[in-house]
Amino acid sequence: MPQGAQALPMTSKTAENKLPVEPFGQTLAKHGLNLTRKKITTLQINVGLLCNQTCRHCHLEAGPNSEEVMSAETVDEVVTLAQRFRFEVVDITGGAPEMNPNLVDMIERLSGNTSRLMLRSNLTALANGERDYLIEVCKERRVVIVASFPSLNEAQAESQRGRGVFQESIAVLRKLNSFGYGQPDSGLELNLVSNPTGAFLPSSQDQLEKRFCQVLKNKWGIVFNNLFSFANVPLGRFRRWLEQSGNLEGYLQKLATSFNPCAIEGLMCRSLISVSWDGYVFDCDFNQAAGLYLGGKKTHISDLKKLPEPGEPIAVSHHCYTCMAGAGFT
């Protein structure tokens, strides 16, 4: 069995009890809520933690030195899974998925097995024309591109994602537009994701989208379809920064006081399963980072007999406050 999953940090009950907020499960119970499964419609695949960037808000510790990359054998198993269960949505993430040598093969084999294939990109992995062939494949297969673009301000964006990232991201967005991505009636969807550049909550999605739309168009002639704003999850590299900067307690309290019971309805973990680079199954990418396996049991996709049934419980920990803060994480 691959070693990577064992190396993931576990969130123990004792560690959770030391935090300045009550355990997430207790807060759910206080509100009379249970976090349970709905019908599974989405397969999220983490193809590896190898990334050309070392973003400070990364919950997975992805970076250029990571050796945790999904193998061709695991890709085969993922494709078999997608063929067996015909997920409505397949969502490819990383790391920088572009750096997995099996990505093109994966896209070509998955695109016929789902009605919506999504690829998460940090944009810079598509820079300098080196992976234009990949954009061509995405265009041909009508892959939805979901791109990280935290801020319209260069200093703010680079404080999160590293020096030089902003201008490269602008250049790649323009290139994607030139391929037809984000253009009206092209059928090529380009969505942006904005995470806050620090220990604070995200803006209202609608207002932020309006502003990004105006500024990107006026300043750089860039168009896109939708913008999603998500809070940063206190795990991995981001959690370490929170600890080192003395922000952990305040941030967790901020998340907990913004707990919105109505957000439970649309939580993404209710309708997806998440597969790690080495083929193990989790409730979501964040539980993957926390080492919380689906159903509390380490299961490889090759051993997955059936998908979780509606009503089955989802593993929770303190990081789940992130997805229940404000408008929630859908």
Place this chain on the structure above:
Amino acid sequence: METYYHPQDLPKFEEIGEEAPELAEKFFDYYAAVFAEGELTEREKALIALAVAHTVQCPYCIDAYTQACLEKGSNLSEMTEAVHVATAIRGGSSLVHGVQMRNIAKKISL
């Protein structure tokens, strides 16, 4: 008491409504309405509030509206410009009173 101001007092603001609750309710309703998006966006209103917070030199307000500005999608460059606006008006209000000084001086001088 080491200091009059404690950051942990900020979340206690609503406790002011434990006395005179009708007045507090009116105030907080009005407050929420003022900061809701209207002709100005919530982001623009937070920047105005940040500038005013510096003018009234309220540490609670500076803390709250620094965070609000960032959460509404603003950045340090915009926020610094907003503080300069407050500074310019504040400094300008002193300087423009120099006109009074000049008027009085001229009146009583040969």
